Amino acid sequence: MPVPRIVIVGAGFAGYNTARVLERLLRPAKAEIVLISPFGYTLYQPLLPQVAGGVLDPRSIAGPLHRLLRRTQLIPGKATGADLGERTVEVTKIDGRTVALRYDRLVLAAGSVTRSLDIPGLREHAHGMKNLAEAVYLRDHVIAQLELASASMDASERAARLGFLVVGGGYSGVETCANLQLLTTKALRRFPRLDPALLSWTLIDVAPKLLPELGERLGAVAQRRLSHRGVDIRLKTSIERLDADRVRLTDGSTLPCRTAIWTAGVTPSPVVAALDLPADRGRLVVGADLRLAGHPEVYALGDAAAVPDLAKGDGAVCPPTAQHAIRQAKVAAHNVAASLHGRDARPYRHRDLGMVVDLGGVQAVARPFGVELTGVPAQLVTRGYHLLTTPSVQARARVAGDWLLHAVAGDDLIRLGLFDTRTGSLADLEHSL
Template sequence: MARPRILVVGAGFAGVGCVRRLERRIPPGRAEITLVAPFSYQLYLPLLPQVASGVLTPQSVAVSLRRSQKHRTRILPGGAIGVDPEKKICIVQKVTGEIVDEPYDILVLTPGSITRTFDIPGLPENARGMKTLAEAAYVRDHVIAQLDLADASEDEEERASRLQFVVVGGGYAGTETAACLQRLTTSAVKRYPRLDPSLIKWHLIDIAPKLMPELGDELGKAALDVLTQRGIEVSLGVSIAEAGPEKVTFTDGRTLPCRTLIWTAGVAASPLMATLERETVRGRLAVTPELTVPGLDGVFALGDAAAVPDLTKGEGAICPPTAQHAMRQGRIAADNVLATILHQPLHPYVHKDLGLVVDLGGHDAVSRPLGINLSGVPAQAVARGYHWSALRTGVAKTRVLTNWMLNALAGDDFVRTGFQDQKAGTLKEFEHTDVYLTPDQIREHTAPLHAVH
């Protein structure tokens, strides 16, 4: 009997969690496991704001796949750009640009999400994201460059535009990004004697009426108080009407001189999911509680790109796109893949959210572990303890802990590396959203394969 070919797409929390459990539970030689991943690491996404602010080095949050996996999984360096479920072919673009066809018997889709954007004039050209490691490194360089250029400029209008920073998105990513980067500029400006600290302005805006509504009114207000006390101007019920290279216009009519627009206004499912031509829920592929895709043999989907029913809430609720759910869905998916191979019943995904943590930098944080509201130092201890324990390797844990200690003792650093000076820094450039095939292109591509068979 031929060994079943298990193909896992994506090396985020869900994909890596699935592969690790498959390696533990499937006996050697019983199946072939392939992981499609564009990078040789799993990105610990919740700590990206600390990379952007320089508290952590990029390597600290890039958890090596070679260390976290055993040697049984074949890692294919590339990204899936289309799926033909009828022929059981996944089309992969390798990091070299070469297109290869990967056959599978069981497909586990965990391609994650991309930054959600809207039809706003100038947004694609002038907004910067915070979804990838490269974007975090770019944003850090860009922010420090604005201080350097403002310090060197004799033009008051140019200086004003370089010292205004706008973050769009009042969720966890946007709030933490604004908080961490504001601390960076507050510390850095002391090294710029020609700059007036009062000219540096950070703005956090969101179309929602509340900041991080998932936290509840008490913690949401606590987080808002921390931000406003630091001088961050928070505007709710407001978004961007137009984004230019040197100014932004808000939907309430205000126009700000600004050369730094950081866009974190939510996420959308990977465009890969649309290539399957199946039902979606707000862009996420609809799946059963067992994580299977209805009507597709041997296809599972989970994580940010899948609309997984939240059985603990019921009434049609779906699990939010969080690392907590993705990690646990990965384990259930692995169990159900094994059950499929052994022709055993599948198990539904059921998990009650254990709480939320928001690190605002320094001693500031808000957390709600197991429904208990915390703020300040206790919340910071919980937040960092949770993130540290969630890192998969001892090397990653050591690097992060060392970075935290070094930052606490030595303070912030303000080095601009310049590694990505020649990049435009657009969302499209870093997230590669233009590589996916249409369903017609997929059928045209796999037609010769069908003819051969």
């Protein structure tokens, strides 16, 4: 009899950790584990803003799957659809060939992409902060704006190149704004022809406050810290229209701007919609045991799934965070193994551990286990949390080494030029992948 085949789609926090735990729970004779991933790494997304800010090397947050997983077979490509009746997944490999892969258990963990709205110019001109290409692109792009502004005699071009906008006051937008703003203010010392007064950073959100997930006080602290550093924070505000060199906001103002970074929410990876299954705001509807109704052999978790939040109750679903994805992966692996052994599944139940937000340099705000921290203690907790959560000892060493080197030697502001012929827009680096 052939051994059952477990196919996992996506190697993010949810998919990679499901494979890792399954390797421990099931001997090779009990099951074959197959992981479909377009990249050879599992990405530590929470540190993307530090890659963009030049604090970390891109490779330091990319955990190598060939090293981290022992016997899982990797299929380099993307799942593009599935036939749940025939129990096959359609995979387009990175060389463009398409194959159908049979499964006995299917784990859908394809994560999310940046959600774009129907705002003129958004998909063409805004940049995301959701994958490694975008973080590397943004770093190059921001340095290029300083170089081009310094080389320009045209006052309006200079203003647009030094005008930066971040949309989204959640942890992703705030960390991106904080890290890149710090990069540009420090970099100005190397561009003596640029007037620092021309540098402008604006952070906007439709919500009435920043970082609502951290509570009233810490959101206000983050707002004060960033305002003090010169970031113009406008709440209850969004974009009305985005052009290549300016942005019109809903408060009626128009800002010169060649860099708009859009972090206002996520939506499941496109393969989820292609499956045409019941969804809640795009996320796959699953039970607390992470299984799809009517398809007990199919599991979904992480950002791609609307997992009931039993700790909150009242029909709430878990927010799309790494914290939930990692812990759901343990339950998914346990339930897949239990189903092969004829044992009962267990429900996912997890209390919020809190949140950490890096504001760049020594500044941070954090709320571990409900304790509110700011400044250096918060930054120590933030960095400690990231070190503990990165996937291996080697990754921890790389991240800690980068932090030390950056603190001692600063930023060399090397623009790699790898993306000079790309637009780096949401349409280019995210939604087209």
